[in-house]
Amino acid sequence: MGNAQLDKFIQDAKELCQPSRVHICDGSQEEYEALCKQMVASGTLTELNPKKRPNSFLARSTKEDVARIEGCTYICSEKQIDAGPTNNWCDPAEMRAKLLSLFKGSMRGRTMYVIPYSMGPLGSKIAHIGVEITDSPYVVVSMRIMTRMGKEVLDVLNNERFVPGLHSVGAPLQPGEKDVPWPCHPKEKYIVHFPEKREIWSFGSGYGGNALLGKKCFALRIASVMAREQGWMAEHMLILGITNPQGEKKYIAAAFPSACGKTNLAMLTPTLPGWKVETVGDDICWMKFGPDGRLYAINPEAGFFGVAPGTSMQSNPNALLTLKENSLFTNVGLTDDKDVWWEGLTSQPPSHLIDWLGQDWTPNSNEKAAHPNARFTAPAAQCPVIDRAWQDPRGVPISAIIFGGRRSSVVPLIYESFDWNHGVFVGASTSSETTAAASGEMGKLRHDPFAMLPFCGYNMGDYFAHWLKIGGMTTPDKLPKIYYVNWFRKGKNGEWLWPGFGENSRVLAWIFARTSNRAKGQKTPIGIIPAEGELNLEGMNLPPENLKELFSIDLKSWREEAEGLRKYFEIFGDRLPEKIKAELKGLEERLNA
Ligand code: OXD
Numbered sequence: 001m002g003n004a005q006l007d008k009f010i011q012d013a014k015e016l017c018q019p020s021r022v023h024i025c026d027g028s029q030e031e032y033e034a035l036c037k038q039m040v041a042s043g044t045l046t047e048l049n050p051k052k053r054p055n056s057f058l059a060r061s062t063k064e065d066v067a068r069i070e071g072c073t074y075i076c077s078e079k080q081i082d083a084g085p086t087n088n089w090c091d092p093a094e095m096r097a098k099l100l101s102l103f104k105g106s107m108r109g110r111t112m113y114v115i116p117y118s119m120g121p122l123g124s125k126i127a128h129i130g131v132e133i134t135d136s137p138y139v140v141v142s143m144r145i146m147t148r149m150g151k152e153v154l155d156v157l158n159n160e161r162f163v164p165g166l167h168s169v170g171a172p173l174q175p176g177e178k179d180v181p182w183p184c185h186p187k188e189k190y191i192v193h194f195p196e197k198r199e200i201w202s203f204g205s206g207y208g209g210n211a212l213l214g215k216k217c218f219a220l221r222i223a224s225v226m227a228r229e230q231g232w233m234a235e236h237m238l239i240l241g242i243t244n245p246q247g248e249k250k251y252i253a254a255a256f257p258s259a260c261g262k263t264n265l266a267m268l269t270p271t272l273p274g275w276k277v278e279t280v281g282d283d284i285c286w287m288k289f290g291p292d293g294r295l296y297a298i299n300p301e302a303g304f305f306g307v308a309p310g311t312s313m314q315s316n317p318n319a320l321l322t323l324k325e326n327s328l329f330t331n332v333g334l335t336d337d338k339d340v341w342w343e344g345l346t347s348q349p350p351s352h353l354i355d356w357l358g359q360d361w362t363p364n365s366n367e368k369a370a371h372p373n374a375r376f377t378a379p380a381a382q383c384p385v386i387d388r389a390w391q392d393p394r395g396v397p398i399s400a401i402i403f404g405g406r407r408s409s410v411v412p413l414i415y416e417s418f419d420w421n422h423g424v425f426v427g428a429s430t431s432s433e434t435t436a437a438a439s440g441e442m443g444k445l446r447h448d449p450f451a452m453l454p455f456c457g458y459n460m461g462d463y464f465a466h467w468l469k470i471g472g473m474t475t476p477d478k479l480p481k482i483y484y485v486n487w488f489r490k491g492k493n494g495e496w497l498w499p500g501f502g503e504n505s506r507v508l509a510w511i512f513a514r515t516s517n518r519a520k521g522q523k524t525p526i527g528i529i530p531a532e533g534e535l536n537l538e539g540m541n542l543p544p545e546n547l548k549e550l551f552s553i554d555l556k557s558w559r560e561e562a563e564g565l566r567k568y569f570e571i572f573g574d575r576l577p578e579k580i581k582a583e584l585k586g587l588e589e590r591l592n593a
């Protein structure tokens, strides 16, 4: 094989986990089909109606294995302070001992799959390679959609270092024991990162971000550590291309916490005539400086792992069209003609289906047909609005960065930061009402700096400092402008003030104008908002009182917001950069002026 690190990784995993077989994945179509067939036979997958959704399958997990589990996710840095106050930490030696005992014999009776994969286009200077070892064929087929994987990666790996990830569902089989459709460990779950060693160990869960180690574990947690060391950025951001009616094009990256509409924004169909939005990525963005001093971004992934409920031909037609074939669905409903259904897909639910738990379901059922965090996994190349440059190894130049979250009050529809440092403060101040993407209470407001709270592989205070440092690595005119948006503000009667979806193109158009010096904007204590008439609302029928409320900046609420931030930032102690403290002070002063 020619890579000593890989040989050792495989050998050590084999000795530890004691699988029955080892399979090195070549990434071929034949391999994919054979694994799907095997999983249909074992009951893990149900083949969907090939006339309706060719080459597509449904998986149902167990009730307990439905989302990322942040409480079981660890950053095991040598020193606790380097994991910071927002991550779970455990002494690395202690954790390693624990993991060694859990993984011992954990693959007995199963096949151990070795998945070499590239995050990003093969050969791109922005891309990096990982190898996941897993005992889950569901993970293998998912990784084939979500990454570039198989032989072609081994061909470019040579003696380069890669990020190893060892994953086991933690359900060894006794000789003759029949497997269950969704093997996982009933109790013990660990998603562990050793940042100094750049290693990932994941035990007990077969679901999404816990098990597809290229995604959150590598492309965000470990990559954020690498990015800090090497002077680049690994971010929880979508990337979109936007073209104005004159044919000028720009690229924008946007960070929102999980299940806040990143996929919808990335694939948006503009309601503004003549505008076009194209998709580079919907979840993760790696940015490095190009020779011209600008930040260039790639989407390290090759597929979309999106939240299904709420996705419809109205909310996101491009996502639905992406899913028309070659897709995997997890925890959605199965209709009587063997297609998929989830809440929000159609206004009229089917009169009968099998729900995500495998039970009969009718519209009268008390339960949901699909789990709120049910997912689709689909190849990005199938997206009708995939950007021409989405696989460009050079990446795409970023003109603007957007932060946002779900805030039913206080935060206006959009504001721009005064400069980069203020923008870093704005990113650090991101907070959002929680969703079903992670287990835990829903709808609770939590601070989620840069939408990276569950994904930063080191001390979040140092991460703020890294962002500030990036701002000093080029000239201010080369840096993206920074924005904060809130599509989710509600009026007094609890109704949404802004329709969102395609209408968000109006907000993007203002960003486009600002980054081209074609809009003046209006200064407020919190940042720059569109000056009167700058937000194009033509043909929209937005009630004037909604517009007023969308941009109202209530000083009292903002003083409370600043107070809440001051309190929150205390958790970072002396790792909170002075410049962030200065920005907070500046905000307070402007609010009290
Ligand atoms: C995701 C998440 O799956 O953020 O993208 O949870």
Ligand code: MN
Residues within 6 Å of the ligand: 236, 257, 258, 259, 283
């Ligand atoms: Mn995400």
